[in-house]
Amino acid sequence: MFNRNIPSIIAAIYSAIIASTFFMMPIYFKNDLGFSTEKIGFILAFMSISALISMLPSGISNDLFTSRRLAAIALIALLLSFLLLPRTKSFPVVLFIMIIIGISRELFRLSLETFIFKSSELQYMPATLGKYHSPRMFGLFLGMVIAAIILGRLDFSRFFIIIAILLIIPLILLSYLPDIPISKSTASEYKRELIRAPIIVFMLFSLIFTSHWGAEYVNYGIFLSNELGLSNTESSLYMSFEFLLISITVPLLGYNYHKLNIPAITILSIFLSGIGHIFMVNSNVSVSLIFRGIHGIGDGLLIIITYMIIAENFSKERIGGLNAAINVVMMFGMLLGSIVYGYIGEYYNSGTALIISGIVTLLSIPLFIIWSKMGRNKNLRS
Numbered sequence: 001m002f003n004r005n006i007p008s009i010i011a012a013i014y015s016a017i018i019a020s021t022f023f024m025m026p027i028y029f030k031n032d033l034g035f036s037t038e039k040i041g042f043i044l045a046f047m048s049i050s051a052l053i054s055m056l057p058s059g060i061s062n063d064l065f066t067s068r069r070l071a072a073i074a075l076i077a078l079l080l081s082f083l084l085l086p087r088t089k090s091f092p093v094v095l096f097i098m099i100i101i102g103i104s105r106e107l108f109r110l111s112l113e114t115f116i117f118k119s120s121e122l123q124y125m126p127a128t129l130g131k132y133h134s135p136r137m138f139g140l141f142l143g144m145v146i147a148a149i150i151l152g153r154l155d156f157s158r159f160f161i162i163i164a165i166l167l168i169i170p171l172i173l174l175s176y177l178p179d180i181p182i183s184k185s186t187a188s189e190y191k192r193e194l195i196r197a198p199i200i201v202f203m204l205f206s207l208i209f210t211s212h213w214g215a216e217y218v219n220y221g222i223f224l225s226n227e228l229g230l231s232n233t234e235s236s237l238y239m240s241f242e243f244l245l246i247s248i249t250v251p252l253l254g255y256n257y258h259k260l261n262i263p264a265i266t267i268l269s270i271f272l273s274g275i276g277h278i279f280m281v282n283s284n285v286s287v288s289l290i291f292r293g294i295h296g297i298g299d300g301l302l303i304i305i306t307y308m309i310i311a312e313n314f315s316k317e318r319i320g321g322l323n324a325a326i327n328v329v330m331m332f333g334m335l336l337g338s339i340v341y342g343y344i345g346e347y348y349n350s351g352t353a354l355i356i357s358g359i360v361t362l363l364s365i366p367l368f369i370i371w372s373k374m375g376r377n378k379n380l381r382s
Contacts, residue, residue: 006177011136019147046098047098064184074107130255133254193318228285267368270365306326
């Protein structure tokens with residue numbers, strides 16, 4: 001019997017390490033490597049597209065091979081990438097390294113998620129998910145605070161080497177996880193579980209809801225900088241607050257999941273997410289931060305609910321690939337949002353883009369209601 005706290009510890013450490021690089025990369029590309037804004041955008045776009053393309057194969061791989069070993073491969077790839085990154089100024093080489101980082105991050109995340117899905121019984125899943133995502137989100141909070149503290153105080157070459165060294169910690173911890181039994185499935189078996197009316201409605205809901213991630217990806221930092229006048233350090237601290245609230249929200253729902261009216265909680269979570277996104281666009285930083293926190297609480301609630309929908313509706317044998325399929329839809333929603341809200345932010349302003357994305361988030365509520373009225377699917381977990 002393995003220590004069930006280990007996945008949570010791994011998630012917390014990994015998230016803190018990776019989150020600390022969020023602000024660093026564009027600054028490093030701009031200031032140290034002298035890349036143009038267009039080149040930086042090209043790198044980030046290719047990084048996202050590569051991660052999207054690799055997501056489904058990564059998920060299916062977790063049904064064919066042990067998640068622990070795939071997670072280890074991902075960490076080794078990340079470790080080597082961060083060691084190599086400060087050793088080159090070549091744009092093609094940097095682009096290649098960043099693509100590897102993007103793919104490896106998704107492989108690691110999906111591998112750890114698959115391990116959680118396959119190692120926990122359904123009745124304990126909400127608590128397990130809360131226990132997993134809470135330290136993961138706290139790690140994101142901690143990583144962004146660390147970034148705010150060291151931003152501008154540490155040489156990037158040293159910073160990336162430190163990141164690589166720290167990745168050894170979760171790599172070692174992975175060795176304490178067991179290998180979960182694997183099984184081979186046919187494409188038709190995956191298709192049979194995925195192509196069902198309720199799942200299609202849920203994917204459509206996910207596509208619309210996650211489009212606001214794209215608005216955040218493109219406009220969030222610009223809004224904080226240009227419209228609220230925050231520095232990079234202040235922006236990092238502002239963003240970290242949301243993750244702190246999510247780290248508190250997810251275990252509260254996880255441990256009380258079976259006692260609550262989940263459809264009502266879901267509608268509430270979407271409402272909070274949308275309203276928070278709309279009213280965070282406020283020139284008063286304190287008011288903006290409060291509504292950003294409200295948005296985070298909504299998103300935090302929906303994290304547990306979404307993962308529970310996946311756990312309840314897909315078989316354990318194929319949940320790696322099927323979870324990845326849902327994630328592909330979510331990522332596509334984010335990319336779609338990046339394009340749409342990027343144009344809105346360019347031609348109007350970033351605040352307007354965030355407001356519209358909040359309204360669209362609210363418009364996803366009817367789709368969830370339709371899904372809930374279709375009835376819960378037959379539990380396929382074994």
